[in-house]
Amino acid sequence: MVDEQLSGALRDLPGRVLNVPVEERELVFRNVSSVLRNPGINSTIIRGICKVIGTTITKYKDLASQRVVRDLIVDLTTIHHDLTIEHMLNVFKTLLFKEFAGVSPQKSSKSAVIALGWISLIQKIADRDSNIFKTEKKKLIEYQSLFYQITLLSSNQRITDARTKIMYELWDNTSIFYETLDIIFQIEATSNVTIMIMVMIQFESKSNKTFILQKYTEKISEYFVKSMVSCKYKPDRSFIAACRPLLESLTEKEFDSYIYPALQRAILRSPENTLESIGLTFNMLNFDCSRYAQKIGKVLIKNLYSKGDIARRESLESLKLISTKCSDWVIVKDLLSHIFSVLNGSDGKINVIEYRLNILQVVYKRKGVGSAEFIIYHLWNNH
DSSP: OHHHHHHHHHTTHHHHHHHSOGGGHHHHHHHHHHTTTOTTOOHHHHHHHHHHHHHTTTTOOSHHHHHHHHHHHHHHHHHSHHHHHHHHHHHHHHIIIIISTTSOHHHHHHHHHHHHHHHHHHHHHOOTTOHHHHHHHHHHHHHHHHHHHHHTTOOOHHHHHHHHHHHHHHHTSHHHHHHHHHHHTTSOOOHHHHHHHHHHHHHHHTTTOOHHHHHHHHHHHHHHIIIIISOSSOOOHHHHHTTHHHHTTOOHHHHHHHTHHHHHHHHHHOHHHHHHHHHHHHHTOSSOOHHHHHHHHHHHHHGGGOSSHHHHHHHHHHHHHHHTTOOOHHHHHHHHHHHHHHHHSTTTOOOOHHHHHHHHHHHHTSOSHHHHHHHHHHHHHHO
8 A cells, every 4th residue: 555655656757747737736746745754765766756856947937836846845855854965966966057058047047046945945954964964065055156146147136036035034044154154165266156155245234244254355355356357257247246245345455455466467368358347346346446547447448449349348338437436537537538549540540430439438428527628628629
């Protein structure tokens, strides 16, 4: 009888999970949960159930169906803790590096939020005395950070709200928060790890606490540099924007010590990876950037007449952003003079009207009467 119940609950489970009507899904999952204590359950069966859970991530779109999946994850983790962690890690790995590969950010971000919820659920109820959990929690948190990073690629507010709620509810447990913080600094400095630290800073700021920034500013800056500045690949602009909690908190001295030298090197060595991010970075600083603008600005201006459309556009945007962070009119005037020298020929005249108009946008981004007078002066004397 017991074996009949087990075989009945698991028979053609992959097919039934995906093909039964929505209203019957709860019964299918409840039947699986009811046999989890059966002595016939083994590692192979748990692996199969975990794989079936993975197949629901794009198919179960209604909240009720997603809830029954989470309930099964809770039952699995409670009854077969070590096997569930082991096999769900394989599910997460497959999702991250196979299923989501090549899928549009909008599609993968919706699934990533669901997976983020699953992995956070396992973290909540995990047995912290388990050797498997002690061994694998680093990988759990790394995968968690990768799922979170994927969600940043979507501009959907519901996804934004959902990912924040998932992480904040998890970290309401103080011991899990500090456990995560401790482990995250043991992982290599990649963009997903840096972003996770930023989320933790934001969470901490809810309670007007600044422990992470007070203790780890230099280390977090090092993570930012390695993952967002000196990296081999161009970081997505949403990844740079996610680093606002660090950049807004930096003093001028800290920026000079920890980040600016690396930015200078990166803009010269690999401008294709840095032209966009350098403007975004300066835009989030909370101090006047006049003394940086001259050196960085001249590099950006050179790229305004690059052969590549992307390089021209990104240089233009970064130059506009940096110019708005400057209060020293002498430096701004010098940059404007340099821009007009490009337009008018002394530094390589640009004849394409579209490029000329785009470059002039840099000037119009400046605020105040002084900049307008300077534009009029140049237009009057050179055209």
